[in-house]
Every structure is written in structure tokens, then in C-alpha cells.
Amino acid sequence: MRSRTRWIVGLVIVGIGPLLGNVTQGHTPIASRFTYNEHLFPIFERQCGSCHIEGGVGPMSLLTYQEAYPWTQSIREEVLALRMPPWKAEDGFGDFSNGHVLPAHEMDMILEWSAGGYPQGPRDQTPSTSTISGGGWTYGPPTLELSLAEPFTLEANTTETVRYFVLPTNLDEDHWVTNIDVIPGSRAVVRHVSIYIDTTGEGQAADEASPEQGFSTGFLGQAPAAVWWPGQTLRTHERVGYSLPAGADIVARVVYKKTWITEGQEFSDQTRLGLHLTDKQLSTIxxxxxxxxxxxxxxxxxxxxxxxxxxxxxxxxxxxxxxxxxxxxxxxxxxxxxxxxxxxxxxxxxxxxxxxxxxxxxxxxxxxxxxxxxxxxxxxxxxxxxxxxxxxxxxxxxxxxxxxxx
Ligand code: HEC
CATH class of the missing domain: 2.60.120.230 (Jelly Rolls)
Structure with missing residues (x-):
């Protein structure tokens, strides 16, 4: 509820902002060395843009000044409480390749900007095409592309649901998976996707037993080979990979979740998976x-x-x-x-x-x-x-x- 109130306040400010021009910032003296266009935009694009983009999984875009500044107080609270961005690993305690750590100096810039009158700065910035499109494969065309057999409908009255989908690979030789990528069909509601390699047929059996599309009874198979959310992918090191025996299925566990902004809307999702494969034997994870x-x-x-x-x-x-x-x-x-x-x-x-x-x-x-x-x-x-x-x-x-x- 708190956020809903903030949103309404935000809208009012946005609504009258254009009429007042620069006056909207008049109430807070500018005391920030950092401006949105010069300093904050690149941080928001890199650290938040995979979700906080028009049509993304976050409730609002942070990629234009007009969209971002009504949220300054909320941004401050979320980053100070370490709730956003959702990447949690402390810098310098283990080094990770898939990090979205908000470094201390970027946190300081956000805090100074939001408390210091959140100036806009010169020259409007626009998101780079890679952030906007979000529709391309992160690591180039995959060896094997799989997708949900048919679109899955997230009903208007469902806020959150977990669904498992079986995606047969139909491969008749053994392979190794070096990388897995995901392109969500409906970016606004696909929160995360876990990808399993099923060699037991358990997924198929559960799917056949379930009257609905996919199944939701849980999947006691192996551990996931990849866990994806916007901005995350699996990338293994050279010479190691997951074993994908001939005839194995891929099972994708998709978590759909709406925010208060998408609540009540119906969505149709046909998420795609991209597998990078090799038939050279790799050291198996x-x-x-x-x-x-x-x-x-x-x-x-x-x-x-x-x-x-x-x-x-x-x-x-x-x-x-x-x-x-x-x-x-x-x-x-x-x-x-x-x-x-x-x-x-x-x-x-x-x-x-x-x-x-x-x-x-x-x-x-x-x-x-x-x-x-x-x-x-x-x-x-x-x-x-x-x-x-x-x-x-x-x-x-x-x-x-x-x-x-x-
Ligand atoms: C992986 C996706 C993702 C990334 C990256 C991310 N967010 Fe979020 N953010 C969300 C989602 C989803 C919500 C809605 C809350 C929820 O349902 O968890 C949210 C909520 C918020 C809120 C609260 C909005 C409200 O409704 O009150 C703020 C502020 C925020 N994010 C700021 C940021 C900032 C700043 C960054 C980057 C430093 C960031 N987020 C990075 C997904 C993300």
C-alpha cells in the first residue's frame, strides 16, 4: 500500500511537472554534484534496466528522467535497505562473473542525487538498443532453441503462479550444455526460470497426469542447470558443462508474478530457451x-x-x-x-x-x-x-x- 500512495503522489508530480517547468525542483535546493543524465542514467541502465524498463518486470521504468524522479525517495529506501538491486553478494567476499553488485560509489551517487534535489542535467539520455530490445540472445544464436509448445495464459485474477513445462530436446546423441539463455515471452510477468535436465521421464509423466498446460505439482528431479532472472544467465567455464544425454528432456520451471501495476491484467507467455551445446565430451558439472x-x-x-x-x-x-x-x-x-x-x-x-x-x-x-x-x-x-x-x-x-x- 505504501508504494501505491507513492505512485499516486508521483503521478501528480509528473502531471503538473510540464506546466511548472523547472519550478518542480524549486522546493529542494540542488545540492547534488551528480545529475540524472550524466551520472545516474548509466547506473540505472546497467544495474536496474533489465527489470525497470517499459514493459519489464519491475513496476516502473527508471530509464528516463520523467519516469525516474517521482521515485527518488523510494529508490533511496530500497537501495539503502539493500532490497534493490536483488543481487545480494557482498563485494570483495568471493568474486563472481554474473554479478549485479551496486558498488559503494554508485550507491553514494544515488543517495546524493536523491537527497540533493535530483537534478536532471544536460542532454537527455536514451537507453542503448541492447537494453531496449532485450529480445536478443545474450550470447549469440544458440545451438538448440526450445520454446513452450503453446502460449501459457496468466489469468487476470492470478497474481502469482509457478508452472513447469516439459520441452523435449529430441536429440539422439549425447551432448554437453555450455550455456543456457532465456528470452521471456511476457517480460512483465516472467520473474524467474529454472532449467532442469530430465533424464528420468518424470517431467513427461507429471505433464501427462496434469489436465492443465504444463504441471504445478512440483518436480523432484535433479537440481537446476540454470537459474535465470532478467539480467542473469548461466555461463560455464571452458571445458566444463552439464551432461545432456540423448533423449533427455528440458523442464523449465517458470515463476509468474505481477506487481501492483500489472495486477488484474491477463498475459500470454511463450518463453524461449536457448541451449549452447557441444558434442565434445566436457568435464561434467x-x-x-x-x-x-x-x-x-x-x-x-x-x-x-x-x-x-x-x-x-x-x-x-x-x-x-x-x-x-x-x-x-x-x-x-x-x-x-x-x-x-x-x-x-x-x-x-x-x-x-x-x-x-x-x-x-x-x-x-x-x-x-x-x-x-x-x-x-x-x-x-x-x-x-x-x-x-x-x-x-x-x-x-x-x-x-x-x-x-x-
Ligand atoms: C531483476 C529485476 C530487478 C532489478 C535488477 C532491479 N529491480 Fe527494483 N524491483 C523489481 C521488482 C519486480 C519490483 C517490485 C517489487 C516486487 O514485487 O518484488 C521492484 C521494486 C523496486 C522499487 C519499489 C517500487 C514500489 O513499488 O514501491 C524500487 C524503488 C526499485 N525497485 C528500485 C530499483 C533500483 C534503483 C534498481 C537498481 C539499482 C533496481 N530496482 C533493480 C525488480 C528489479
Missing amino acids: EHIVVDSPLPNGREINFTHRLDQDITLYGLLPEIGIQASELQVTGTLPDGSTIPLLLIRNPDSDWPTRYLFDSPQQLPSGTEVSISAELAPGSDPTEVPSLFNSDAPVRLLLDVTTDAVGN
């Missing part, structure tokens, strides 16, 4: 799932001891309880420690797979320790797991166990 015990007071601490040498490519944490912080550290057999991941204010609405810039070599005997600080009075939130775990805190590790993938 496998998963280790580590489940936490129940909380002890306001903390949950647990460790997993590696019983073989691994190369660690990525981490997908899940938190089914409200936590204020999650930290993952590796302690090597020689006692030295490696910071792997630090997240403040984890938000289960945006499941994120953190992919290391350079894969971490962890020898057998390494202790991976995970600690979560729970938010005061935190309740279990029953966040459905993407990898079939029901522990309060769980961590998926993407690893290879041979020496090839270095």
Missing part, C-alpha cells in the same frame, strides 16, 4: 547439496567436509527462514580460509546462482562452513526448494571432481 540442521537460537551453523578434491564453480543458497545474513567460508586442511559468499538481507524471491569468476580449487578435507544469522522473530517461510530440500537453510554446490575443468 555435478551437484553437492548441503542441508542445515534446525536453528539454535538466532543462528544456524553447519559444515560439510569434502571427501575428495573438487573444483567449485558456483553456489546456489536457499533460505527458507527469514535471515539477515548468510556466510559461506572454506577452511582448507592447512587451516587457511577462503571467503566464498556473503549475503546480507537474503531475499528468497530472487533465487540466485553465484558463479565464481575463477573456479575455486578445494582439496579433500576442506570444511565448507555455512552460517546464517536469523532476523529477529524470524519464522520459517516455506520457500519451495529448487533442488528438493526442506531444511531451513540449504546450499547447492556446482562442482567437478576431475582435474580437467581447471
Whole structure:
């Protein structure tokens, strides 16, 4: 509700803005060295533009001054509370290739601009074509393009739903997946997509048993090979990939969610997946799932001891309880420690797979320790797991166990 009020206030300002010209800014003296066009626009485009664009999944565009400035107070609150952007990994604690970290100096610019009268600055900026189109494949044309067999209708009275779709690959030879890309059919409502490689036929069986398009009964198959949201893709390192045996199906788990701006509207979605494949045998990425015990007071601490040498490519944490912080550290057999991941204010609405810039070599005997600080009075939130775990805190590790993938 709070945001709805802000929106109405915003509209009023936008409505009368053109009549008043520069006078709208007269009430706050300009005390910002930074202007929208020179400094803020590039930040908003890079850090927020994948969602906060006309027709995107965010409730408003931030890509023109007229659209952005009514939101200055709200932007301030969201970035200060570390709710936006949804990328949560703390800078400098693990280095990731798929990051959307808001660096401290960009946060400072946003805060100074919003408190300092949010000046517009010279020369209007326009979003680059790559941000606007958003319709192209991020890594060029894929080897195999798959799409929902028919459009899925998100009814006007449905606010949020999770649906699984089976996409047969019809490949009769074994392949390896090096990259997966997603083009959402309806950008305004496709929040995230998790992609599974199904070698068991479980997805097909669930689909046939379900009278509706796709199925929603859950999918207890393997862990996802990719987790996508606007601005995120899977990109593995050279010489490693996911195994895609002949005849395997792809199962896409799509989370549709409206904002207060799209509430009540009907949408039709036909999301497309782009798989980059090779038939050269690659070192195969496998998963280790580590489940936490129940909380002890306001903390949950647990460790997993590696019983073989691994190369660690990525981490997908899940938190089914409200936590204020999650930290993952590796302690090597020689006692030295490696910071792997630090997240403040984890938000289960945006499941994120953190992919290391350079894969971490962890020898057998390494202790991976995970600690979560729970938010005061935190309740279990029953966040459905993407990898079939029901522990309060769980961590998926993407690893290879041979020496090839270095
Ligand atoms: C991956 C998509 C995504 C990115 C990136 C993102 N946002 Fe958002 N943002 C959303 C969504 C979706 C909402 C609506 C709240 C919800 O349903 O989670 C939202 C809500 C907001 C709100 C509150 C709007 C309201 O209704 O009160 C603000 C302000 C905001 N975002 C600012 C930003 C800023 C600033 C950035 C970049 C620094 C950013 N966001 C990056 C998706 C995103």
C-alpha cells in the first residue's frame, strides 16, 4: 500500500511537472554534484534496466528522467535497505562473473542525487538498443532453441503462479550444455526460470497426469542447470558443462508474478530457451547439496567436509527462514580460509546462482562452513526448494571432481 500512495503522489508530480517547468525542483535546493543524465542514467541502465524498463518486470521504468524522479525517495529506501538491486553478494567476499553488485560509489551517487534535489542535467539520455530490445540472445544464436509448445495464459485474477513445462530436446546423441539463455515471452510477468535436465521421464509423466498446460505439482528431479532472472544467465567455464544425454528432456520451471501495476491484467507467455551445446565430451558439472540442521537460537551453523578434491564453480543458497545474513567460508586442511559468499538481507524471491569468476580449487578435507544469522522473530517461510530440500537453510554446490575443468 505504501508504494501505491507513492505512485499516486508521483503521478501528480509528473502531471503538473510540464506546466511548472523547472519550478518542480524549486522546493529542494540542488545540492547534488551528480545529475540524472550524466551520472545516474548509466547506473540505472546497467544495474536496474533489465527489470525497470517499459514493459519489464519491475513496476516502473527508471530509464528516463520523467519516469525516474517521482521515485527518488523510494529508490533511496530500497537501495539503502539493500532490497534493490536483488543481487545480494557482498563485494570483495568471493568474486563472481554474473554479478549485479551496486558498488559503494554508485550507491553514494544515488543517495546524493536523491537527497540533493535530483537534478536532471544536460542532454537527455536514451537507453542503448541492447537494453531496449532485450529480445536478443545474450550470447549469440544458440545451438538448440526450445520454446513452450503453446502460449501459457496468466489469468487476470492470478497474481502469482509457478508452472513447469516439459520441452523435449529430441536429440539422439549425447551432448554437453555450455550455456543456457532465456528470452521471456511476457517480460512483465516472467520473474524467474529454472532449467532442469530430465533424464528420468518424470517431467513427461507429471505433464501427462496434469489436465492443465504444463504441471504445478512440483518436480523432484535433479537440481537446476540454470537459474535465470532478467539480467542473469548461466555461463560455464571452458571445458566444463552439464551432461545432456540423448533423449533427455528440458523442464523449465517458470515463476509468474505481477506487481501492483500489472495486477488484474491477463498475459500470454511463450518463453524461449536457448541451449549452447557441444558434442565434445566436457568435464561434467555435478551437484553437492548441503542441508542445515534446525536453528539454535538466532543462528544456524553447519559444515560439510569434502571427501575428495573438487573444483567449485558456483553456489546456489536457499533460505527458507527469514535471515539477515548468510556466510559461506572454506577452511582448507592447512587451516587457511577462503571467503566464498556473503549475503546480507537474503531475499528468497530472487533465487540466485553465484558463479565464481575463477573456479575455486578445494582439496579433500576442506570444511565448507555455512552460517546464517536469523532476523529477529524470524519464522520459517516455506520457500519451495529448487533442488528438493526442506531444511531451513540449504546450499547447492556446482562442482567437478576431475582435474580437467581447471
Ligand atoms: C531483476 C529485476 C530487478 C532489478 C535488477 C532491479 N529491480 Fe527494483 N524491483 C523489481 C521488482 C519486480 C519490483 C517490485 C517489487 C516486487 O514485487 O518484488 C521492484 C521494486 C523496486 C522499487 C519499489 C517500487 C514500489 O513499488 O514501491 C524500487 C524503488 C526499485 N525497485 C528500485 C530499483 C533500483 C534503483 C534498481 C537498481 C539499482 C533496481 N530496482 C533493480 C525488480 C528489479
